[in-house]
Amino acid sequence: MDPVLAWNILAGLLVVVGLLGVVLPVLPGVPILFAGLWLAAWASGFEHVGFWxxxxxxxxxxxxxxxxxxxxxxxxxxxxxSTAGIVGAGLGAVAGLAMGLVGVLVGPFVGAVLGEMVHGRRLDHASRVGVGTWIGIIVGTAAKVAIAFTMLGLFALSWWL
Structure with a gap:
């Protein structure tokens, strides 16, 4: 097999896994996508896609x-x-990583709610903060999707122009 073809196949696989990782919170999607795009540029000797x-x-x-x-x-x-709710959301996100996809989705909510409860807030307020955390995750995922497709578009423009 031609080595350049092999590198391009690996680059393509990284791009696909990266795109999956954009919506699956367990994988660092955009960094993997970047690695695939960089590998594709390297495999072509940076002929199409350069430093800038x-x-x-x-x-x-x-x-x-x-x-x-x-x-x-x-x-x-x-x-x-509160600060405790924000810290709880962050700790819940980190703890959720160890529990897979469900943990990544539930961890920030539970962490925010527990943080608010420790801060002395009532359950109804703590639950609103948990829902706000989920809304933030959804908005963040939408932003990551937009960034990923912007990267793909920029790479394609650079490759073919």
Whole structure:
């Protein structure tokens, strides 16, 4: 098998896994997508996609990580969370990683609710903060999808122009 073809196949697989990871919270989708795009550029000797395009793609990948980390916390804050609720949402997100997909979805909610309860808030308020955390996750996922498709579009434009 031609080595360039093998590298391009691997790059394509990374792109597909990265796209899946954008909507599956267990995988770091956009960074994997970036790795696939970088590998495709490298395999072609950077003939089509150069330094500046890769720099922009890398910055977009970093932005997606920040969006991912901050989305649920900002959702909690926007719904009136205390510092304890925000910390709880963050800790719940981290703890949820160990429990797979269900944990990633439930962890921030439970963490925010428990944080609010520890802070002395009533269950109805704590539940609103938990729902705000989920809304933040949904908005963050939508932003990551937009970033991923922006990266793909920029890569395609750079490749064919």
């Amino acid at each position: 395009t890769l720099l922009i793609l890398g910055k977009l990948a970093v932005l997606s990580i920040l969006v991912d980390l901050l989305a649920s916390l900002l959702g909690a804050k926007r719904s009136g969370a």
